[in-house]
Amino acid sequence: MPASSSSVLFRLGRVAAVVAVAALLPLAPALAVDEHFVKDGGAAGGVDVVAYHTVGQPTPGSAQFTAEYQGQTWKFATAANRDLFVASPAKYAPAYGGWCSAGASKGKKVATMPQFWAIVDGQLYLNSTEGAHKGLFLADTQTVIRKGEANWKTIYATKADKL
Structure with a gap:
């Protein structure tokens, strides 16, 4: 039985939509996977x-x-x-893909050092330096976490060297 012209157009429309979305995917950095802090x-x-x-x-x-x-x-x-x-x-x-918590609170991805850490409400937070850890994170933990969470929504899929 021949397909009606409306069903052919519907199928063609679906194919065109899939092709259009596939063409746009490389332009959508928000779909990128989180970049974790990786070393060694x-x-x-x-x-x-x-x-x-x-x-x-x-x-x-x-x-x-x-x-x-x-x-x-x-x-x-x-x-x-x-x-x-x-x-x-x-x-x-760890929070923020293992990047510095104080750095995330400032919208940056900064490499961490394992000796600068804290567990807050069961969540592991890492920091980059003694100053970031003691001077920022421990000095005002809740503010750093709140700002880090807000910033992470936009920086998680951005490469560290692009921030």
């Missing part, structure tokens, strides 16, 4: 993010114990820490 072959600088919660200090991760999350490789000091992360990655992944 791992997200969060290769430091075991679960160890901040379980042993209360930064602990180097190992290539022996890894997990994939949000397109990145995360390293852990033990299989048990890896398994905790895999079971609940959002619980352990």
